[in-house]
Amino acid sequence: MFGFSGCDLQVDNPNQPDKARALASADDVETLIASSYVKVWEIGHYWTNANFAFNHMSSRHTATWGNNGMNDLGREPREPLPNSPSYRWAYVFEGHWGDAYGGLSGASDGISAIDAGLEIGPGGERNGRARAFAQASQAILSCLLALWYDQSFIVDETTDLASLLETVDYNAMASYAMGKLNEAESTARGATFTLEDSWINGNSWSNTELADYLVSWKARCAANLPRTDAEASGANWSQIISDSQNGIRDVVVVGEDRSSDTPWVDDLKRAGTQNGTWHRMHMDWVGMADQSGEYQDWLAQPTEQRLPRKMTFGDDKRFPVGYEDQTLTDPVSPSVAGYGPRARYNNSVIFRPERGTYRQSHYGDARYDEYLLSSWTATFGDMEHMSAKEFDAYIIEGRYRMGDYAGAAEMINVYRGEAGLPPAPSNPTDPVPSNAAGECTPKKRYDVQGRCGNLQDAVWFEHFEQVFNLFGGLEYWHGRRNDILPAGTALHLPIPAADLEVLQRDIYTFGGPAGGGAGNPIPPSIVPGSLDSALERVTYALERLEVQRRAERALEDLVVR
Known part of the structure; x- marks a missing residue:
């Protein structure tokens, strides 16, 4: 089997497997289709990708740790994104790309198997559910490629990977994704089924609820696509409003004990809100609520001379009214002077001064403290996915x-x-x-x-x-389309350098003074075949998704750098 290097689906297969091993069962195909959605969850809620760094680039969060590229990508003035295969935190570029194409490969292989005659359940009674769910994953993952990358490949069960593929720009990918969202919604509404509780953990949705979820994704995708205010002005806001009103408006996924190697963990809420390590509010964010004049004085200083300030917040009850230092184990209560219902004051300034005191802050968000306190790895409890x-x-x-x-x-x-x-x-x-x-x-x-x-x-x-830490990218995309990101901030990710090398194309990047563009891709070919061939691909895809999932967990390095 062959595939995009970013999919991590290349498999050395010197010995052709026997028939029993090569042929996956109908249940395996269904499992593969269900697993394709896990990649949506990983893109939106994990940290071995661009989520942490780009949230900091929005100037809503701040941190100086090297982990996740936060130090490198958060410096001001902005520098070119370090798109290099040797970059220590190269998963900033590769994570979303690999997850998207891994999920697209699984969903597309599953649909190919159904199209080739596979019956899931007696007489194929579960085929409609499997197809609708696979199409949903294809649509959402294609949307996420459009939101994150300047260009990408359109890949589904109809793609002839034996021929030369061209990348399409983010607008073309978004147009394709919206078409797939419409197709998946139509498929879901035209069938009758209930999702397995584990497919979107804790949500045993009906076909209608899955369709409504896709309507919400149409709103999220269209609203967040524009790269500038000018592009946002041309978006179809009437349709965005309609979809925002008519889709599922609250989605909560249930976290599980991480000792079971579950994928259902939310790193944004588990690590991305820790005031003692990974998160503080950026002065450019919290300063909009300041009433003391300290933010304005901070702005008046040369960037490298700016220091964290204590502020006051007037009537806004979400912010603390005093400077009592609190710890994570203290209750979140408006009666405690160092706490507001959502924000907290921290006396300590934890970020390394040699990496820029302008990135230091006393203030942090506290709304997910209860989730953090659920266990030391914070994997239990409800995890917001849409609100x-x-x-x-x-x-x-x-x-x-x-x-x-x-x-x-x-x-x-x-x-x-x-x-x-x-x-x-x-x-x-x-x-x-x-x-x-x-x-x-x-x-x-x-x-x-x-x-x-x-x-x-x-x-x-x-x-x-x-939208604080609700889904990876929301704060950055909001700043991007409203022209309120710091000057020189990259407007999207380039194709990962490792993939550009495989494709024998020039490496390029964005941000700061960087320019450049990518050439035509030459992906390895996949030869289409019969039902047996499709099932063989499913077998290998399942194996590689499991290997990739374990490798991603092994990458998690919680030691600050």
């Missing part, structure tokens, strides 16, 4: 971009009211109201004058607040 707050944010942004400022203000003021803030104005040029002390939230991002923000600033601020 109504995320989809409200798309509706609010869509209304704003379409000129429905009153509608945007009406929705955003629900969240502002819950936080103790006065209503934002529906006139987009008016500043948000100040209290009797002259305090207003949010302030304008990056504004040394400390001016009160307007409705658009409030939209940006609440969006960042509501």
Whole structure:
């Protein structure tokens, strides 16, 4: 069997296996199709990929550790992304790519086996469920390739990999992914089934619920695709609003004991929220809520001379009111001065000063402390995957971009009211109201004058607040399409260097002063065949997915670097 090097599906097979080993059963095909969705989960919730580094690049988070490329990719001024096969944290580039094509290979091989006559269950009674779920994985993984990479390959069961393949740009890949989402939704609505509880762990959905989940993915995919504000202005926000209203709006996946080698763990919430190691709030984020003037003074300093500041937050109840240092085992309670309902103050500054004091911060998010306390590896409990707050944010942004400022203000003021803030104005040029002390939230991002923000600033601020560590990339994509990332931040990932070398193409990258582009790919061929050949491919795909999963877990290095 052959495949893209990024899929990690190349297998040395000097001896042709016997018939009994080569032929996978119908149950194996179904298992392979179910396993293809695990790659969606890994892309959105694991850390052996770009998630941590790009969340920091959004300036919503901050850290200076070398792990996950956070130190290298978070420096300012921005530098070119170190897209090299020898880069220590090369999985920043390779993780999403390999997971996407591993899942696409499994889902496509499963559909090929069904198309070749395989019957799953008596008389093929489970074929409809298997096909719908495989198509769902194909669609979502294709969407994620469009969101993360500048270009990628379209691969499904119809792809002739024996011929020369060309990459397509992110817009073409997104268009293809939206078509696949529509196809998968139609397949799901046209069948009757219930998903196995373990396929999206803890969710034994009906076919209608799976279809509604795909509607939500249409909203997430379309809203987050644009690379710039200009591109976002051309998005179909009317459709995004409709999909945000009509899909499943809350999805929770159940975590399991990691000692069983389960894939159902959320590294964003397990490690990406640890105030004592991997996470603090970036000053450019928390500074939008500051009322003390410390953020503006911080901005006024040369970047390399900026130091972490203690701030005050006025009426916003989500932030702490004092400077009591807390530990993870302390209760999250508004009655404790160092805690707000979502944010906490930390007296210690843990990040290495020689890597930039401008990246240090006293403040961190506390909303997932309960999950962190569930066990030392934090694998138990509910794990958010989609949230109504995320989809409200798309509706609010869509209304704003379409000129429905009153509608945007009406929705955003629900969240502002819950936080103790006065209503934002529906006139987009008016500043948000100040209290009797002259305090207003949010302030304008990056504004040394400390001016009160307007409705658009409030939209940006609440969006960042509501999608914290929900799904990898959301904060970065939000900053990208609104032109509020730090200058020089790469707008997407390049094809991984290791794959470019296999394809004998020039290595290129983005970010800082870098430029360049990629040539035409020449992937190895896969020869299509009969049902027996398709099942043989399924057997090897299952083996390689298991090897890849174990290798990914072995890569997890929790020692800070």
